[in-house]
Amino acid sequence: MALIGSMILPFTAQAYKEGKFVEVTDADTRGKWAVFFFYPADFTFVCPTELEDLADIYPQLQKMGVEVYSVSTDTHFSHKAWHDTSPAIGKINYYMLGDQNHNLSTNFQVLREGQGLADRGTFVVDPEGVIQLVEITSEGVGRNAAELLRKIKAAQYIAAHPGEVCPAKWEEGEATLAPSLDLVGKI
Template identity: 65%
Template sequence: MSSLINAQIKPFKAEAYHNGQFVTVTDNDLKGKWAIVFFYPADFTFVCPTELGDLADHYEEFKKMGVEIYSVSTDTHFVHKAWHDASDTIKKIQFPMVGDPTGRISRDFNVMIEEEGVALRGTFVINPEGQIKLCEIHDLGIGRSAKELIRKVQAAQYVATHKGQVCPASWQPGSETLAPSLDLVGKI
């Protein structure tokens, strides 16, 4: 599998359920701001609602950071609406829930499990220019954390606005960063 880091997102057009409406989402909607594309296997499952509920609980934090979230599964936008109507956890979601019933978007992000017709748990942070800056893919049984994702987005945004600086392990906003140089080699 070739790395998707720094790759430009591929063109797509899909239907989504968002704030009580069916809307069209394209790759152009992700550009001009920071975006998270959050793949999950399927609606009406077990780990998926815990992850999406966690994202919904932290959605305002992401918005304050200038980040829009797009959750994506191989279900249709109609199934997303039905799940939204049926689940108290999913009712909290205010970000677009994108349908990918053909699996094209999932394939373009290299998360499609062909034998099952569902996506792995893939998280992609995309910068305003449409480049993938973070890619994290989990097996189906391993849930993700919105708090961990917030820290990673903060680091990506910091590096993007502070040329020549990098964020060390467990970096938090306000912590020291590093300026890679010959002087640091072997001294960390």
């Protein structure tokens, strides 16, 4: 999987967002940071806990110039029905993309062949459309939105500060590193 550093591929998808059906394309993601948050299916078990967790930090992400696109192989109609019936999913204000044709799941290499479902995959894309972060977990392992937020802050920091890197557990405002020959073997 060589997705880090690659451009997202062209796509068009129908989405449910804030009571409306809307079309979303790859062009809509340009000029801002984007999170593509793949999950297996609507009306399941771990998925609503993850999507609710992400909904809780969505206002922070918006302030950082980040848009969120949750994606499953369900239709946008299914997303609306789930949004209307689940208290957890009812909190969502970000885009819920339908990928029933498997275009997005295939482009991001998370489609489970023969099952028609996407793996749990998180992709952070920079404003130029380049994938900067990839995380894929197994079916039973839920993701943590707070850790995603930390990673996005780090990705935005290094994009704005060429020549610096963020060490493990880096939090906004903490020291970074400037890789050089002088640091080799001294960390």
